[in-house]
Amino acid sequence: QKEVEQDPGPLSVPEGAIVSLNCTYSNSAFQYFMWYRQYSRKGPELLMYTYSSGNKEDGRFTAQVDKSSKYISLFIRDSQPSDSATYLCAMSEFDYGQNFVFGPGTRLSVLP
Amino acid sequence: NAGVTQTPKFQVLKTGQSMTLQCAQDMNHNSMYWYRQDPGMGLRLIYYSASEGTTDKGEVPNGYNVSRLNKREFSLRLESAAPSQTSVYFCASSPTGSEAFFGQGTRLTVV
Numbered sequence: 497q498k499e500v501e502q503d504p505g506p507l508s509v510p511e512g513a514i515v516s517l518n519c520t521y522s523n524s525a526f527q528y529f530m531w532y533r534q535y536s537r538k539g540p541e542l543l544m545y546t547y548s549s550g551n552k553e554d555g556r557f558t559a560q561v562d563k564s565s566k567y568i569s570l571f572i573r574d575s576q577p578s579d580s581a582t583y584l585c586a587m588s589e590f591d592y593g594q595n596f597v598f599g600p601g602t603r604l605s606v607l608p
Numbered sequence: 609n610a611g612v613t614q615t616p617k618f619q620v621l622k623t624g625q626s627m628t629l630q631c632a633q634d635m636n637h638n639s640m641y642w643y644r645q646d647p648g649m650g651l652r653l654i655y656y657s658a659s660e661g662t663t664d665k666g667e668v669p670n671g672y673n674v675s676r677l678n679k680r681e682f683s684l685r686l687e688s689a690a691p692s693q694t695s696v697y698f699c700a701s702s703p704t705g706s707e708a709f710f711g712q713g714t715r716l717t718v719v
Contacts (some may be wrong), residue, residue, distance in 0.1 A: 505646065537611070539698055539710030540651070584650065593705060598650035 499523055501601030502585055511608050515572040519585035519599045522566065526587040526597075529561050532571045534582045534601065543583075544570065575606045610634055612711035614699050620717045621689040629684040629714050631699030637709075638687075639702045640682040642674060644695040645713075651698065657682055688716045 502519045502608040509515055517531075527548050530542035542558040546552045552559045568587070572579055583584040615630045623624075635639065638659050643651040653666030655674040663674050671693060673685045686693060694717050700708040 500650070502650075537713070539700075539712050541710065545707060549629075550701040555644055586651075596651075596653065596708075600648050 498596050498600075500585065500587060500599040503602050504600060506605060508607060509575055509604045510604055511575060511577060513606070514573050515575050515604060515606075516525075517570040517583050517602050517604070519568050519587075520566055521568075521587055521597075523589070523597075524563070525589040527563075528588040528591055529559070529568050530588075530596075531557075531559055531588040531602040532584040532586060534584060536581075537562075540584055552597075559573075568600065577581070577606050577608050581603045609619075610686050612701055612709055613698055614697075614711035614714050616714060617712065620719060621686075622719055623690060625689050626687050627689065628686075629697055629716075631682045631684070631698075632680050632681075633699075633707065633709070633712060635701060635703070636679070636713065637701035637703050638679070639704075640676065640699045641702075642672075642682065642684045643665040643698045643700065643706065644668065645698060646695050665680065689716075691718045694704065694718045 499553040500521045529543040531545045533543050547557050549561045549563045556573045562567045582601040582603045584601045586596050588595045612633045640657045645651050646653040652668050657663045657676040660679045675683045697714045699711045702708040
């Protein structure tokens, strides 16, 4: 079993839909959780960063962490064609980079 | 503000050839990283540097060497390229561990 699992997709939704992207993990010591967006042939860019359990909202994006279930989610409201990208979850036990573990990514297409 | 700059963007090597991937950041970050990205595997850490003069192995260091030349530059060297090293390589930097800034990537093919 991989340490971080993520639905590979691809996921296709119509413009305006609510999108739910999910990751599960096995290491209960993880406490820092991140979502990155990666456009085709580009480097990943940080979207959301959360510490421990709970919700965090930033515009149309909401990140949820449920440590008891070892499950994190990214919700995108009113999805736009410009949201079409691969979304990577990442998590870490400590707040420094060599311990990051990335999921394989979910490819999202938002159709006009 | 350029951020993280990687060169080259594309490279084709023959098995056994060597090459160095260059990375430079202009954000005055202490930490720098080299990752490789393969389909279905996610990003995997090759090497990490917490500061100038220090480097540490990541998850997949075999076949690679690194140099943290100064605070700005972190290079990755393949001494004898193998087809298994065909991948997309990303350099990243961060002021703290959580907020990593990535370069555009180098697409390497080893034939």
